Amino acid sequence: MGVFDMGNSRLVQESRNKFEIYTAVYDTLQKLRGKQAKELCRAIKVMSSGETDCIYLTSAELQPTVTGRVRIQHWLAIADNIHVDEDAIELKLSERISLNHPKIHYYLSVPWMTKDSGETGTVTVEVLIGPNKIIDSSFISMVSPVLQERETLYLTDLDDGPLNQLEIQVNLEPDIVHNAITSIDLLNRHIPFIKNSATDPRRTSDGSVSANDSADTGSESYEELLRRIEDHIKIGQELTRAVARWRTMQKTEENIQKAERDNRDAWF
Amino acid sequence: MDNITVKSAKAEFERYRNTYRALSSMLDDPEQRKVLMNAIETVNIGENDEIYVKKVQLRLSLTGRVCMCYTVFCSNGVEVLADRIILKESGEMYAYDPEIAYQLRIPWVYRGSLKKGGILQNGTRISLCDPMDWDFITTTSAVFSKSALRWAADREEEEEQLEIWVTLEPFMPYNTYKELTITSSPGSSMEPIMEGEKEEGF
Numbered sequence: 001m002g003v004f005d006m007g008n009s010r011l012v013q014e015s016r017n018k019f020e021i022y023t024a025v026y027d028t029l030q031k032l033r034g035k036q037a038k039e040l041c042r043a044i045k046v047m048s049s050g051e052t053d054c055i056y057l058t059s060a061e062l063q064p065t066v067t068g069r070v071r072i073q074h075w076l077a078i079a080d081n082i083h084v085d086e087d088a089i090e091l092k093l094s095e096r097i098s099l100n101h102p103k104i105h106y107y108l109s110v111p112w113m114t115k116d117s118g119e120t121g122t123v124t125v126e127v128l129i130g131p132n133k134i135i136d137s138s139f140i141s142m143v144s145p146v147l148q149e150r151e152t153l154y155l156t157d158l159d160d161g162p163l164n165q166l167e168i169q170v171n172l173e174p175d176i177v178h179n180a181i182t183s184i185d186l187l188n189r190h191i192p193f194i195k196n197s198a199t200d201p202r203r204t205s206d207g208s209v210s211a212n213d214s215a216d217t218g219s220e221s222y223e224e225l226l227r228r229i230e231d232h233i234k235i236g237q238e239l240t241r242a243v244a245r246w247r248t249m250q251k252t253e254e255n256i257q258k259a260e261r262d263n264r265d266a267w268f
Numbered sequence: 269m270d271n272i273t274v275k276s277a278k279a280e281f282e283r284y285r286n287t288y289r290a291l292s293s294m295l296d297d298p299e300q301r302k303v304l305m306n307a308i309e310t311v312n313i314g315e316n317d318e319i320y321v322k323k324v325q326l327r328l329s330l331t332g333r334v335c336m337c338y339t340v341f342c343s344n345g346v347e348v349l350a351d352r353i354i355l356k357e358s359g360e361m362y363a364y365d366p367e368i369a370y371q372l373r374i375p376w377v378y379r380g381s382l383k384k385g386g387i388l389q390n391g392t393r394i395s396l397c398d399p400m401d402w403d404f405i406t407t408t409s410a411v412f413s414k415s416a417l418r419w420a421a422d423r424e425e426e427e428e429q430l431e432i433w434v435t436l437e438p439f440m441p442y443n444t445y446k447e448l449t450i451t452s453s454p455g456s457s458m459e460p461i462m463e464g465e466k467e468e469g470f
Contacts, residue, residue, distance in 0.1 A: 012330070019331055030445055037448055046451040060451045063444040066277040067284075067437075068332060071444070146413045148437065173413060179433075180327040182295050183337070186308050187324040193315060193341070228313070 015178040018142050022070075022174045025139045029064045036134060043132035050123045054079035055112050057125055058165070070172040071148070074108060074125055078164040081115045084152065089168060091147040094128075102141040104129040108168060127170075143172040191239050273442040283403050284438040285332070290399035292328055300398075307397030313389045318343040319376050321390055322429060329435075336410075338390060338432040340374060346385075348430055349375045355412035355434060366402060368394040370410040372432065392434075409439040 032040065040062070048057040058075045065071050078084060094105035108125040127145075131137040148169040294300040304326070312321045323339035342348055358369035370392055377385035396405060411434065418431040 015330060022331075029448075032446075032448065040448065041450050044450045057451070059449055061447040061449050063447050065443045066274065066440065066445060067281050067443055072450075073444075073447070144413070146411070148411060174331050176329075176331060177418065179329045179331055180335075180337070181330050182292060183325040183327040184295050184301055184304065185323065185325055186305060186310055187321065189320070189322050192317075193320040193322070194317060 011178045015176045018176055019174055021138050021142060023068070025135060026064055026068065026070055028134050029062070029070060032134070040132060040134050043130050043135065045126075045128040045130075047126045047128075048123060049126075050121055052121065054082050054114070055084075055110075055121075055123055057123065060125070060127070065171075070143075072127060072145075072170045072172070074168040074170070076110060076123065076166040076168070078112070078152070078166055080164065082112050082164075083115050084110060084112045084166055086150040086152065086166075089147070089150055091145060091170060093145065102131065102137050104135075104140055104143065104145060104172065106145045106170070108147075108170070110166070110168070142175055144175040146171045146173040189236075191236075191243065194235060194239070274445060277440050277442045280407060280440050281438055284407070287399050287401070287404045288328060288332065288334055291326075291334060294399055295328075303397055304399075307395045307400065309393045309395070311391045313391070314386050315388060316386075318346045319348070319374075319386075319388055321388070324390070324392075327433075334408075334436040336392060336434040336436070338372065338434070340388065340430040340432065342376070342430060345379055346376050347379050349377065350417050350430070353412065353417070353432065355410060357410055366396065366405045368392075368405055368408060368410055368436065370434070372412065372434065374432070394436075407439055408436045411435045411437040 044062065046057075046060045051057065055076060055078050058077045060075070061073045063071045063073055076084075088111050090109050092107045092109070094103075094107065096105065105128045106126075108127070110123045110125070111120065112123065113120045129135060129140065131140055148171050150169070151167050153165045153167055291304075294304060308326065310324045315321065319340065319342050321338055322341040323337075325337045325339075327335045327337050329335050340348070352375045354373050356371045356373070358371070372390045372392070374388040374390075375385065376388060392410075394400060394405065396402060413433060413435060417433075419429070
C-alpha cells in the first residue's frame with residue numbers, strides 16, 4: 001500500500017507514463033504470433049494441487065480483453081455432485097516477492113463440497129509469471145492480480161453427459177497510485193465525526209461496537225437507518241453552528257484587538 | 269470467438285466509454301453534478317469517533333474506469349483488517365428500475381486486543397440518471413480490488429487514512445479479442461494455441 005497525495009501533477013504524469021507501459025504490453029499481446037506465443041508460454045507456469053476426478057483445472061488462458069485489460073482466465077471442470085461456493089473463492093498473492101526479481105505470483109483457492117456426502121476439499125491453482133520479452137519487469141512490477149467475475153457455466157457434452165465448467169477471471173490490473181483525473185464529493189466530512197453514543201443502544205460504555213452487535217448491523221431496519229442518518233445530520237448541523245459561533249467570536253475578538261491596537265497607535 | 273461477438277462486445281464497451289466521457293464533462297457543471305449526487309445514495313453504519321467514513325467520491329480514473337473511492341479515517345488506536353474487507357453486491361436487479369447496489373464491510377479491531385472491534389459498513393446505491401442509463405447500470409459490476417487499498421495522508425491534519433477503491437467494471441460475457449492457452453489438462457497438447465482475431469489497440 002502506497003501513500004496517496006492528490007494534486008501533485010508530476011505524480012499524475014508518472015501515472016500516465018506507467019499506464020503507457022501497460023497499454024504497450026497489451027498491444028503486443030494482441031499482435032502475438034506463433035514463436036512469441038511459445039516463448040510467453042514458457043515464462044508462465046500454472047500448477048494445481050488438490051485436484052480429484054470430480055474437480056480439476058482444465059485450462060488457463062491469457063487474454064487481452066476488449067475492455068483494455070490483460071486477463072488470465074482459469075477453467076475448472078466440476079462433476080455434477082460437486083458444489084463450489086463462488087463467493088468463497090480467494091486470490092492470495094505470494095509473499096515471496098523480490099524487488100530485484102519481480103514476478104506475478106498468486107494462488108487461487110477454490111473450496112468445494114460434495115452434495116451428497118458433505119466431503120470437502122480445496123483446489124489450489126498457482127500462477128507464476130516471470131519477466132520475459134513480452135511481459136517485462138516494468139510491466140510485472142506495476143500490475144496486481146485482481147479476482148474479477150466468477151461464473152459457473154453449464155456445458156453439455158453429448159458423449160460424457162452434463163459437465164459443469166467454472167470460469168474464474170483474474171485481471172492483471174494496473175496498480176497506479178494517482179489514478180484519478182477528476183472526482184466529485186458525495187460525502188465529505190470537513191470536521192471530525194462525533195458519535196452520539198447516548199442515542200445508540202448498541203454502544204458499549206467506551207463507545208465501541210461489540211463483535212456480536214456488529215455482525216447483525218446488516219439486518220438493521222430502514223427506520224433505524226433513517227434515524228441514524230438524522231442523528232448524523234443533527235450532529236453535523238450543531239457542529240456547523242458551533243463553528244460559525246466560534247468564527248463570529250473570533251472575528252469579534254480580532255476586531256476588538258485591532259481597535260485596541262489602533263487606539264494604542266493613535267495614543268503613542 | 270467470432271467476429272459478431274467481438275463486435276457486440278466492442279459496442280458494449282463503447283457505451284461504457286460514452287458514459288465515462290459524459291460523466292467527465294458533467295462534473296464541470298454544478299447543476300448536472302446535483303443530478304448525479306441525487307442519483308447516488310450512500311449510508312454508513314457502525315461508525316464511531318475512532319473509525320468512520322470521511323469521504324465518498326465518484327472518480328474517473330486515468331485507466332478509463334468509473335470508480336467509487338471511500339476514505340476511511342482510522343485513529344491510531346484501531347487497526348483495519350484490510351485482508352478481510354469484502355464487497356457484497358445486492359444481487360437484486362429489477363428490469364424496470366435497475367440499480368447498482370453493494371455493501372462494503374470493513375472489519376476492524378482495537379490495537380493490542382483481538383476481542384473488541386466491529387464492522388464499519390457502507391451501503392451504496394446508484395440509481396438511473398442521465399449519464400448512468402439503463403445500459404450502463406445493467407452491464408456494470410462493482411469490483412473491490414484489494415490491491416487498490418492505499419494509506420492516504422491528510423495534509424491538514426497530518427493523519428493517515430485508508431482509501432478503498434471500488435471500480436464500476438464493465439461486465440461483458442464475451443470480453444476478449446483472442447486467447448493464448450497456457451496450460452491444459454493432462455493428455456492434451458501443451459503447445460500454445462492462439463485463437464481469435466487481430467484487433468487494433470485499446
